[in-house]
Each structure stands twice: as C-alpha cells, then as structure tokens.
Amino acid sequence: MDYVRYIDxxxxxxxxxxxxKSYKWAWNDSAPFTPLAKPLAESRVVLISTAGFTLxxxxxxxxxxxxxxxxxxSNVGSYDLEVFPIPSDLPEDRILYVVGNHDRAQSDMSDxxxxxxxxxLREFAAEGVLGSLASDFFRLKENYxxxxxxxxxxxxxxxxxxxxxxxxxxxxxx
Amino acid sequence: MxxxxxxxxxxxxxxxxxxxxxxxSTSAFNPRLVFSNxxxxxxxxxxxxxxxxxxxxxxxxxxxxxxxxxxxxxxxxHVWSGNKDxxxxxxxxxxxxxxxxxxxERQSLLEKNQQARKQP
Numbered sequence: 519m520d521y522v523r524y525i526d527x528x529x530x531x532x533x534x535x536x537x538x539k540s541y542k543w544a545w546n547d548s549a550p551f552t553p554l555a556k557p558l559a560e561s562r563v564v565l566i567s568t569a570g571f572t573l574x575x576x577x578x579x580x581x582x583x584x585x586x587x588x589x590x591x592s593n594v595g596s597y598d599l600e601v602f603p604i605p606s607d608l609p610e611d612r613i614l615y616v617v618g619n620h621d622r623a624q625s626d627m628s629d630x631x632x633x634x635x636x637x638x639l640r641e642f643a644a645e646g647v648l649g650s651l652a653s654d655f656f657r658l659k660e661n662y663x664x665x666x667x668x669x670x671x672x673x674x675x676x677x678x679x680x681x682x683x684x685x686x687x688x689x690x691x692x
Numbered sequence: 693m694x695x696x697x698x699x700x701x702x703x704x705x706x707x708x709x710x711x712x713x714x715x716x717s718t719s720a721f722n723p724r725l726v727f728s729n730x731x732x733x734x735x736x737x738x739x740x741x742x743x744x745x746x747x748x749x750x751x752x753x754x755x756x757x758x759x760x761x762x763x764x765x766x767x768x769x770h771v772w773s774g775n776k777d778x779x780x781x782x783x784x785x786x787x788x789x790x791x792x793x794x795x796x797e798r799q800s801l802l803e804k805n806q807q808a809r810k811q812p
Contacts, residue, residue: 520729520776520779521714521715521727521729521779522713522714522715522779522782523715524713524715524716524782525715525716525719526715527782527783528783530783531783543716543719543720544694544695544719544720545719545720545721546698546719546720546721547721548721548762548763549698549701549721549722549723549762549763550698550701550702550723550762551701551723551759551761551762552701552702552704552705552706552723553706553759553760554706554756554757555706557757558753558756558757566693566696568693569733618733619732619733620731620732620733620734621731621732621733621778621782623731623778623781624731624733624772624778625731625732625733625734625739626739627733627739628739628740629739629740631736631737631739631742631745632733632734632735632736632737632738632739632745633733633734633735633736634736635736635737635745635749638736638737638742638745638746638749639749641746642746642749642753647753648753658693658696664695667695667696668695668699671696672695672696672699672700673699675696675699675700676699676700676703676705679700679705684705685705685706686705686706686707686708686756687697687700687705687706687707687708688707688708688710688749688752689693689696689697689707689708689709689710690709690710690735690736691693691694691709691710691711691713691717691735692732692733692735
C-alpha cells in the first residue's frame with residue numbers, strides 16, 4: 519500500500535537542518551476500545567478537529583481583523599483558543615481556515631467539509647442515519663505538548679461530551 | 693489528536709479518527725482509523741466533492757458498527773489525482789512542508805528544547 523512516510527520524512531528533514539534529536543511521535547502498541555452501545559441511528563455524535571480554523575463573528579471580520587486573523591496566532595477570533603465549541607448548526611461559511619499543517623501546494627482549504635464535515639454530518643442526521651448531533655462540536659489547538667493534551671484538553675473534551683450526552687466521537691486531525 | 697481519541701474511548705465513548713497520515717496515526721494506535729491517501733488537510737474527503745465526503749463518512753459509520761476490537765483500519769480506495777507527484781514533492785526543497793509561521797514556531801521550540809537539555 520502506497521502512502522507518504524511522514525515520520526521518516528520529518529526525521530530526515532530535521533537531521534539535514536542540523537537537529538540531532540527528532541520529534542518524538544506518539545507510539546503505542548494497543549488502544550482502549552469501547553463498542554458501539556446502540557445503533558448509530560439512535561446515537562448522538564460529536565465532531566472534534568485540530569484543523570486551524572477560526573469562527574467568523576456576526577457581521578464578519580473587518581479588513582484589518584482579517585489580516586490579523588490570516589497571520590494566525592493573533593488574539594483576533596477564536597484561532598488561538600485551546601478548546602473551543604462550534605455550534606453544530608453553525609452555517610459553513612462562518613468557519614474560516616487560517617493556518618496549519620496542511621499541504622499548501624495541494625489544498626487551499628476552501629471546503630470546510632474536507633477537514634470539518636459539519637455540513638455532511640447535518641445531512642446524515644437529517645436523513646436519520648445518525649440519531650442526533652451534539653449541540654457543540656469542538657476544535658482543539660494543535661499542541662506540541664502531549665502531556666498538556668492528556669492532562670488538560672482531553673479531560674475537558676470528555677467533560678463537555680458527557681454533559682451533552684454524546685455517544686460517538688468523530689475526529690479529524692489536520 | 694490520537695490522545696484525545698484514546699481518552700474518550702477509555703471513558704466509554706467510541707471514536708473514529710480520519711487520517712491522511714497513515715504512519716503517524718498507526719504509530720499512535722487509534723482505536724479506529726479511516727485512512728485516505730490524500731494530501732494533509734483532507735481527512736474527511738476531497739474538497740467540493742460531496743459524494744466522496746459522504747462515502748468516507750459512511751466508511752466510518754460501518755467501521756463503528758463492525759469493529760470488534762481496537763486498531764482496525766480501513767484504507768479508503770479513493771485517489772487524490774491521476775499521478776502521484778504530490779506524494780514525491782512533500783518535504784522536498786521545492787516544496788517545504790510547513791508554513792513559514794509553523795516552521796518558525798517549530799524551530800523556536802526545537803531551540804528551546806536543545807537549550808533546556810544543555811542545562812544541568
């Protein structure tokens with residue numbers, strides 16, 4: 519099966535830049551497992567992503583704000599928040615991709631459903647394939663600290679999912 | 693992201709992770725994985741291709757219904773484009789992978805880490 523070896527490629531790349539020690543990717547030889555408790559048509563589904571997008575406020579960003587937002591890492595918009603909720607009924611055009619680890623040469627990130635399939639999931643819920651959608655979906659800021667993800671972000675997401683009686687989670691890392 | 697999937701799964705919420713980086717996702721060992729061989733940024737399907745996106749989501753729904761243990765992976769059959777040039781170009785000198793901002797952040801973290809290691 520043909521696919522890109524990102525771990526090898528990043529290791530080689532940083533070695534060539536003079537860094538001896540490469541990024542330590544998460545490695546596990548097993549995973550926890552919870553079977554589906556009830557049919558999807560009766561399940562409440564949440565969507566969680568690390569894609570680098572922000573939410574467009576009512577009335578849109580001003581041009582100056584938009585320039586700030588496009589730089590990423592600014593305090594305008596929600597891009598820099600660690601865990602932020604996205605109402606699952608939010609119109610697609612209120613989600614704006616800002617910056618992140620996507621393939622810039624191939625993807626202009628102009629279709630939210632490629633990285634955060636909020637519209638597609640609404641269709642499946644309307645068709646009855648899914649029981650319901652969580653009130654809020656979530657975006658997590660991509661974090662280099664695995665410890666912080668484990669100790670802060672993951673428990674926060676779990677807490678909110680339990681509060682909303684979520685049965686199933688779909689995750690789209692970018 | 694896999695850490696979040698594992699944490700939810702451990703606490704009674706089944707998960708499916710959609711990935712465009714098969715080696716990273718399998719190294720982290722996600723409870724369930726749907727892999728599409730697309731450039732990074734398109735875990736849930738090709739842009740502006742509703743049928744493709746629906747198919748990839750439905751693949752995940754089937755996996756939720758059929759998986760009997762952790763680590764099941766479905767490789768979707770979809771191809772990004774007619775040739776594989778995009779795969780060869782990744783991380784080449786002509787096409788550095790990270791954005792300048794992400795690269796700068798990464799470099800500064802690497803430097804900080806190196807300095808921290810040098811200190812007694």
